[in-house]
Amino acid sequence: xxxxxxxxxxxxxxxxxxxxxxxxxxxxxxxxxxxxxxxxxxxxxxxxxxxxxxxxxxxxxxxxxxxxxxxxxxxxxxxxxxxxxxxxxxxxxxxxxxxxxxxxxxxxxxxxxxxxxxxxxxxxxxxxxxxxxxxxxxxxxxxxxxxxxxxxxxxxxxxxxxxxxxxxxxxxxxxxxxxxxxxxxxxxxxxxxxxxxxxxxxxxxxxxxxxxxxxxxxxxxxxxxxxxxxxxxxxxxxxxxxxxxxxxxxxxxxxxxxxxxxxxxxxxxxxxxxxxxxxxxxxxxxxxxxxxxxxxxxxxxxxxxxxxxxxxxxxxxxxxxxxxxxxxxxxxxxxxxxxxxxxxxxxxxxxxxxxxxxxxxxxxxxxxxxxxxxxxxxxxxxxxxxxxxxxxxxxxxxxxxxxxxxxxxxxxxxxxxxxxxxxxxxxxxxxxxxxxxxxxxxxxxxxxxxxxxxxxxxxxxxxxxxxxxxxxxxxxxxxxxxx
Amino acid sequence: xxxxxxxxxxxxxxxxxxxxxxxxxxxxxxxxxxxxxxxxxxxxxxxxxxxxxxxxxxxxxxxxxxxxxxxxxxxxxxxxxxxxxxxxxxxxxxxxxxxxxxxxxxxxxxxxxxxxxxxxxxxxxxxxxxxxxxxxxxxxxxxxxxxxxxxxxxxxxxxxxxxxxxxxxxxxxxxxxxxxxxxxxxxxxxxxxxxxxxxxxxxxxxxxxxxxxxxxxxxxxxxxxxxxxxxxxxxxxxxxxxxxxxxxxxxxxxxxxxxxxxxxxxxxxxxxxxxxxxxxxxxxxxxxxxxxxxxxxxxxxxxxxxxxxxxxxxxxxxxxxxxxxxxxxxxxxxxxxxxxxxxxxxxxxxxxxxxxxxxxxxxxxxxxxxxxxxxxxxxxxxxxxxxxxxxxxxxxxxxxxxxxxxxxxxxxxxxxxxxxxxxxxxxxxxxxxxxxxxxxxxxxxxxxxxxxxxxxxxxxxxxxxxxxxxxxxxxxxxxxxxx
Numbered sequence: 001x002x003x004x005x006x007x008x009x010x011x012x013x014x015x016x017x018x019x020x021x022x023x024x025x026x027x028x029x030x031x032x033x034x035x036x037x038x039x040x041x042x043x044x045x046x047x048x049x050x051x052x053x054x055x056x057x058x059x060x061x062x063x064x065x066x067x068x069x070x071x072x073x074x075x076x077x078x079x080x081x082x083x084x085x086x087x088x089x090x091x092x093x094x095x096x097x098x099x100x101x102x103x104x105x106x107x108x109x110x111x112x113x114x115x116x117x118x119x120x121x122x123x124x125x126x127x128x129x130x131x132x133x134x135x136x137x138x139x140x141x142x143x144x145x146x147x148x149x150x151x152x153x154x155x156x157x158x159x160x161x162x163x164x165x166x167x168x169x170x171x172x173x174x175x176x177x178x179x180x181x182x183x184x185x186x187x188x189x190x191x192x193x194x195x196x197x198x199x200x201x202x203x204x205x206x207x208x209x210x211x212x213x214x215x216x217x218x219x220x221x222x223x224x225x226x227x228x229x230x231x232x233x234x235x236x237x238x239x240x241x242x243x244x245x246x247x248x249x250x251x252x253x254x255x256x257x258x259x260x261x262x263x264x265x266x267x268x269x270x271x272x273x274x275x276x277x278x279x280x281x282x283x284x285x286x287x288x289x290x291x292x293x294x295x296x297x298x299x300x301x302x303x304x305x306x307x308x309x310x311x312x313x314x315x316x317x318x319x320x321x322x323x324x325x326x327x328x329x330x331x332x333x334x335x336x337x338x339x340x341x342x343x344x345x346x347x348x349x350x351x352x353x354x355x356x357x358x359x360x361x362x363x364x365x366x367x368x369x370x371x372x373x374x375x376x377x378x379x380x381x382x383x384x385x386x387x388x389x390x391x392x393x394x395x396x397x398x399x400x401x402x403x404x405x406x407x408x409x410x411x412x413x414x415x416x417x418x419x420x421x422x423x424x425x426x427x428x429x430x431x432x433x434x435x436x437x438x439x440x441x442x443x444x445x446x447x448x449x450x451x452x453x454x455x456x457x458x459x460x461x462x463x464x465x466x467x468x469x470x471x472x473x474x475x476x477x478x479x480x481x482x483x
Numbered sequence: 484x485x486x487x488x489x490x491x492x493x494x495x496x497x498x499x500x501x502x503x504x505x506x507x508x509x510x511x512x513x514x515x516x517x518x519x520x521x522x523x524x525x526x527x528x529x530x531x532x533x534x535x536x537x538x539x540x541x542x543x544x545x546x547x548x549x550x551x552x553x554x555x556x557x558x559x560x561x562x563x564x565x566x567x568x569x570x571x572x573x574x575x576x577x578x579x580x581x582x583x584x585x586x587x588x589x590x591x592x593x594x595x596x597x598x599x600x601x602x603x604x605x606x607x608x609x610x611x612x613x614x615x616x617x618x619x620x621x622x623x624x625x626x627x628x629x630x631x632x633x634x635x636x637x638x639x640x641x642x643x644x645x646x647x648x649x650x651x652x653x654x655x656x657x658x659x660x661x662x663x664x665x666x667x668x669x670x671x672x673x674x675x676x677x678x679x680x681x682x683x684x685x686x687x688x689x690x691x692x693x694x695x696x697x698x699x700x701x702x703x704x705x706x707x708x709x710x711x712x713x714x715x716x717x718x719x720x721x722x723x724x725x726x727x728x729x730x731x732x733x734x735x736x737x738x739x740x741x742x743x744x745x746x747x748x749x750x751x752x753x754x755x756x757x758x759x760x761x762x763x764x765x766x767x768x769x770x771x772x773x774x775x776x777x778x779x780x781x782x783x784x785x786x787x788x789x790x791x792x793x794x795x796x797x798x799x800x801x802x803x804x805x806x807x808x809x810x811x812x813x814x815x816x817x818x819x820x821x822x823x824x825x826x827x828x829x830x831x832x833x834x835x836x837x838x839x840x841x842x843x844x845x846x847x848x849x850x851x852x853x854x855x856x857x858x859x860x861x862x863x864x865x866x867x868x869x870x871x872x873x874x875x876x877x878x879x880x881x882x883x884x885x886x887x888x889x890x891x892x893x894x895x896x897x898x899x900x901x902x903x904x905x906x907x908x909x910x911x912x913x914x915x916x917x918x919x920x921x922x923x924x925x926x927x928x929x930x931x932x933x934x935x936x937x938x939x940x941x942x943x944x945x946x947x948x949x950x951x952x953x954x955x956x957x958x959x960x961x962x963x964x965x966x
Contacts, residue, residue: 211713213713213813215811215813222775222776223774223775223776224774224775224776225774225775227774228896229796229798229800229824229826229896230694230696230826230894230895230896230897231791231894231895231896232774232791232895233781233791233796233798233826233895234780234781234782234790234791234794234796234826234895235767235770235771235779235780235781235787235790235791236771236774236776236780237776237778237780238780238798238799240798240799240800240801240802240821241730241733241734241797241798241799243727244726244727244730244731244733244799244802244821245730245731245734246731247724247727247728247731248727248728248729248730248731248732249731250724250727251724251728284718287718288718288719291706291707291708291710291715291719292705292706292707292708292851293705293706293707293719293720293851294850294851295720295850295851296718297717297718297719297720297721297849297850298716298717298718299717304718307717307718308714308715308716308717308718311717313712313716313717314724315712315716315721315723315724315813315815316721316723316724316727316805317712317723317805317806317811317812317813317814317815317816318723318804318805318806318807318812318814318816319723319727319802319803319804319805319807319819320802320803320804320807321801321802321803322799322800322801322802322822323800323801323822324801324802324803324820324822327859328698328800328822328824328859328860329800329801329822330696330698330798330800330824330896331800331801332798332800333800333801336802337807338723338727339805339806339807339811339812341712341811341813343712343713343716343717366780367777367778367780368775368776368777368778376810376811377811411713411714412713412714412715412716412717413711413712413713413714413813414713
């Protein structure tokens with residue numbers, strides 16, 4: 001019996017106790033956005049720290065301007081303390097978060113959100129609670145995998161750093177600075193991020209594509225003051241008419257974004273990737289019908305998953321100007337504003353898109369008007385190399401547990417920590433999560449299937465065994481890109 | 484010496500007393516929009532009623548759901564009571580309003596708004612007070628003309644009804660119903676509306692063109708709920724992109740409104756009218772520079788006054804949708820809305836424009852979306868016939884006082900009472916006013932030049948003499964239109 005097999009057998013037997021620990025974690029209302037819960041947020045971090053300490057980690061809560069970041073080190077199988085010198089296998093950094101979204105509206109919950117309840121449903125028992133999956137349930141998958149290895153072999157098979165933050169649900173305001181100032185503390189070979197979904201309950205997934213974001217706010221300023229449309233209409237420029245005329249040109253009739261240079265750096269996905277996505281049986285009709293639509297919008301002639309995962313977009317996210325109260329007011333306003341954002345894909349350069357947005361608007365400046373354009377943060381699209389030894393280990397571990405190949409999927413939004421770890425720590429991530437699309441994260445009756453929890457625990461345990469067999473300096477970036 | 488000459492001489496001599504009465508009227512803070520001033524509003528109506536009663540009128544305050552409408556009848560020179568039987572000359576209905584706008588912000592006034600102050604300026608003494616011109620000063624012009632006739636000849640030269648309302652500054656909510664239910668009380672041959680401007684201090688004007696209005700609110704509804712732009716962007720229709728795309732088509736690159744049938748009924752002004760407007764020396768550059776602009780917008784190739792007075796427009800007056808707070812939120816909203824209005828000119832049919840707006844949007848319905856379109860009232864454009872005996876009398880009276888021909892001007896907005904009197908009483912209006920463009924109506928330091936006040940009084944007195952010479956059944960509509 002291999003080292004891993006005995007761990008997996010133990011984890012199966014110990015699962016009820018694992019669930020009990022998981023429920024204990026869920027009972028802590030660690031709502032990061034509400035200052036009234038700051039003590040509970042800290043308690044969640046302390047609970048995790050004590051769990052990790054019990055498994056041989058040295059755990060520290062690092063103060064930030066907001067909630068603490070828990071960093072814990074496991075010295076490696078040969079006893080080398082974290083960061084002191086290289087052990088034989090690679091050094092893994094696990095990321096998760098211990099904070100949760102607020103639970104309101106409370107009246108829509110079938111059970112109190114912080115009194116986790118086990119409910120029988122189509123996939124067997126599930127746990128209903130705030131944070132059931134996002135991200136407490138996901139954090140428990142690797143924590144219990146560690147516990148299994150520790151219990152059976154008295155040690156973990158590789159050197160591990162765990163970083164679990166408490167501000168993810170408020171946009172991780174303290175994390176970028178924390179990464180920048182703690183590079184030494186967070187040294188590793190590759191990151192494992194556990195905050196994403198499986199393809200479905202039977203099929204594991206690794207997320208390999210994330211879209212980036214450039215977010216802009218534009219204001220068109222025209223007349224020096226608001227005007228009466230009767231006294232000036234027909235002679236004075238109306239910023240509302242002018243702004244809508246310009247915004248209406250953001251996409252052409254075929255859904256192509258008209259920002260200069262927008263597609264210049266977009267990399268078409270490979271035939272293999274496209275074929276793999278097409279084989280997933282994504283039900284576009286069902287996807288659209290759930291939001292009241294029948295017809296796909298956007299770029300024609302492309303598969304739905306391609307549009308969602310590997311094509312850039314430009315959406316207007318907000319607009320305002322003039323009179324917006326009840327009834328009629330005949331004003332020509334002095335200015336009009338909109339917010340818009342582009343989802344980016346690798347290898348689009350956010351700076352180049354920022355410049356493109358500016359020149360799109362500047363080239364369409366109406367007479368006597370001027371633009372005020374602001375940008376709110378920007379992140380590149382990310383495409384994780386699929387041919388590294390770490391990816392192979394993760395895929396093999398998942399296949400061992402599920403009996404099926406993992407789907408290499410994309411998600412249309414960003415997970416900012418992935419970009420930040422790349423930028424500030426030089427770390428590539430493997431996005432390995434066990435949620436399901438219908439888990440109702442951020443909504444009432446959030447849930448996590450116990451089958452997903454168990455498969456997550458077993459998968460992490462199996463993957464650890466395979467990671468331990470890699471060399472300490474295995475490349476985390478694509479072999480193709482390096483040639 | 485003619486009957487009028489002795490009246491005019493008396494009015495010159497009595498002007499100081501007329502000013503004293505005018506200041507008394509201005510001291511009543513008849514702010515119609517503020518319930519705290521309801522008693523003062525009524526006091527203003529009572530003050531006017533007692534003035535008119537002293538001149539031989541029978542005056543009644545008619546209750547409405549809001550503030551009272553003062554209706555006063557002068558029986559006619561031969562003593563026939565108002566409405567009983569026809570006197571020899573025409574029956575005139577004078578319209579004005581006794582309510583005023585609120586005075587705030589008080590700190591921007593150089594003098595207390597209800598303590599009228601006489602100030603010397605470039606045109607001689609002026610009165611600074613709330614309501615100085617709008618409309619108390621204007622009402623005093625015909626009231627004092629009546630007084631002059633009454634004082635010198637013991638009677639007025641024609642049958643007169645006076646209707647002075649107290650809700651003009653709040654949109655005259657009670658007036659349409661009042662007109663409908665008091666048709667008999669308000670019988671007359673023509674209305675004289677005194678609430679507009681002279682061309683400049685030396686040049687009288689009669690306003691002959693008013694633009695009408697159709698006001699719409701459109702909402703485009705798409706997905707059944709707000710969506711995350713990362714998870715749905717590229718596949719789900721975005722009502723903000725779609726709405727701006729449609730609104731951007733309201734006008735073409737030459738400023739032509741694209742609503743179907745929009746220009747079908749628009750009557751081009753005559754060469755004579757255009758020539759007359761061009762001769763006015765309207766300073767387009769100055770007009771625009773005062774609102775921070777250099778370039779005329781709208782329909783190219785047309786004179787500025789034509790665009791403002793006799794061409795229809797389509798302006799967006801408000802827009803909203805999605806996220807409009809600070810910072811970034813990546814939402815694809817379920818819906819997006821805008822308010823828009825068309826200024827209409829005679830003989831555009833508001834109902835036809837309503838239908839055109841509906842079909843403009845319906846023809847541009849994005850897939851899976853629907854429009855919700857509401858209309859807030861509608862009024863036709865008005866073009867007053869310039870060749871009636873009443874107009875000739877008014878022009879001649881103005882020329883007698885000013886020594887110059889009156890300018891026949893337009894204004895780009897509507898004066899709803901003119902349309903309502905046309906619709907409910909079958910009455911045409913002569914718009915005869917004595918304000919100046921810089922009188923700061925509705926603003927701090929509203930003023931009226933005493934020279935304008937005096938010229939207004941004298942003009943009304945001179946016009947009354949000429950009206951008295953017309954037949955009782957002189958046509959108020961265009962002779963051209965009747966043929």
